[in-house]
Amino acid sequence: MNLSRKKKIAIIVFIAIVLIGLGSYYFLNGSEDYVDISYTDFLNKVETNDVQKVFLSDNEEINGILKDGQYFITDNPRTEGFKEKLLMADIIVKESSGNTTVKDILTFVLIIGAFVGIAFFMNKNSAKSAEKEMTKMSSIESEGNDSSKIAFGEIAGNQEAKESLKELVDFIKNPEKYERYGARMPRGVMLYGPPGTGKTLLAKALAGEANVPYFAVTGSDFIQVYAGLGASRIRDLFKRAREAGKCVIFIDEIDALGKKRKGALASGGSDESDRTLNALLTEMSGFKGNEGIIVIAATNRIDTLDDALLRPGRFDRQIEVGLPDVNARYKILKLYSKNKPVARDVDLYQVAYQTVYFSGAKLESLMNESAMLAAKENEKNITMKHIDKAFYTVIAGEEKKDRSVVSIDEKNITAYHEAGHALVTKLVSPQNRVTKITIIPSTKGAGGFSMNIPPDKMYRTKEEIKNTIMTALGGRAAEEIVFGKDKITTGASNDLQKATDMALAMISRFGMDDETGLVSYDVLTSYNITSNIEIVQRVKSLLKELYDDTKRIIKDNKQLLDKLTERLLKKETINELELNEIVNLGITQSLNKIN
DSSP: OOHHHHHHHHHHHHHHHHHHHHHHHHHHHSSOOEEEOOHHHHHHHHHTTOEEEEEEOSSSEEEEEETTSOEEEEEOOOOTTHHHHHHHTTOEEEEOSOHHHHHHHHHHHHHHHHHHHHHHHHHHHHHHHHHHHHHHHTOOOBOTTOSOOOOGGGOOSOHHHHHHHHHHHHHHHOHHHHHHTTOOOOSEEEEEOSTTSSHHHHHHHHHHHHTOOEEEEEGGGGOOSSTTHHHHHHHHHHHHHHHHOSEEEEEETTHHHHBOOOOTTSTTTTOHHHHHHHHHHHHHHHSOTTSOEEEEEEESOGGGBOHHHHSTTTSOEEEEOOOOOHHHHHHHHHHHHTTSOBOTTOOHHHHHHHOTTOOHHHHHHHHHHHHHHHHHTTOSSBOHHHHHHHHHHHHHOOBOSOOTTSOHHHHHHHHHHHHHHHHHHHHHOTTSEEEEEEOOOBTTSOSOEEEEEOOOOSOOOHHHHHHHHHHHHHHHHHHHHHHOGGGOOGGGHHHHHHHHHHHHHHHHTSOOOTTTOSOOHHHHHHTTOOOHHHHHHHHHHHHHHHHHHHHHHHHHTHHHHHHHHHHHHHHSEEEHHHHHHHHHHHHHHHHHHHO
């Protein structure tokens, strides 16, 4: 609705309110003033010929007008011959329900009529507005003529995913060739994996390599407040795709519309989201395999999707787009460094080595932060110093400028906490690298942190998960041992979340607990089979056992913990080289004492 239409409605509503007010005032306040008189006084005035007119009614009261113009009300005797008696006294008699009642009725009709008119006018305009909104929202914009097309060669990493998608380029370009062999082109490809791993880029690259239009939408585009609009948009999308001929349809975050449908006994089994999903399933089954149209979908949660979406004939291929390994990270860093003045002594492979669990988007952010830091300092090149600072900015946030708010006691607690994490890591997981420990508070709310980098591995053993839990509990254990059980702080809240999550995964998903056995409790939960109490008890038991082991390790190496803490309080930050030197020296001295 544009501004002029809003103004018109406002003016009409204002005029209607004024008219209603004036009408009500005229009819209600314009009425004559009546005085109550007794029936005896009324009869006396009849006999003295002071009454001019009487209005008879079936009510308990009658009203009339005296000859001096005064309006009156008196009791109605309701006796036979009363009217004749009045007429004999030369009084004008009118049969009426009263002038006031007529005016009240007119006023009521006027008010109701005005409000009905306003409601009709507003409803008509609202319907027009809704219709225009539905028309507007049912259009899907195509990026087919986008000049910034990309190719697979411009995407680093994800080699397996790229190879799978490259096969589809020839399918799209020459569908007739595959039809001769009786091969059906995959109707859909599901890309799944963590956020920021390049799923959208891969879909764009497929359209770019095949040189076909690219229709990009998100799952939330189809979740609307108007009933039936989501299904309408689905049909409109596929209609436009058919009109374009060969093309790629990309549906990002498809889990917004493709979640598992509710069972037949569940309430709301045919709600708007179900209708939208049904429309998508119908459209995907409706187009032919030789049309050269392919649907690419992306999700971070493939386990939540409806089974009908993932069956053959819908999304035939499901390709995992995972986090890059060290070689892929190196290629991604080289790609994002191409147009940046990176110094020659910068070792990107070393950066790739320490950025475990970084997605492609996070690596891009790392290089962008580095460039911003170099520009801020007016440096000629981006150096390792800038990349190192950007790395910890991405991980923990900016360093707080004002550190005066941190008391000596808090600084001491933080130092022991972070030293506890680092010490337990080096003693139980020596293959992990601890590249930095700091007690400098960050803008993300951390009082400090220790950077723990595990090696790139496809699988994790039960022992490794337990060691990781012990590392997470190392900070709280150090606090308790040094300051006492009653002086532990809230600083371990995030550590406890991580430890609980890993312990729960061991027991409920990975079948790594002897008592709970080889049962996936996630599956039991999906069938509404509850065993929460048993799981909670086992998680508590496991965490207590590992916490006791962690405290024992720290007690046995208390002198080493004190040395690390002393160095942290003095320098605020310890790098990997210094940490290894302190730990290795301490371990050597302990062994010499034993021998």
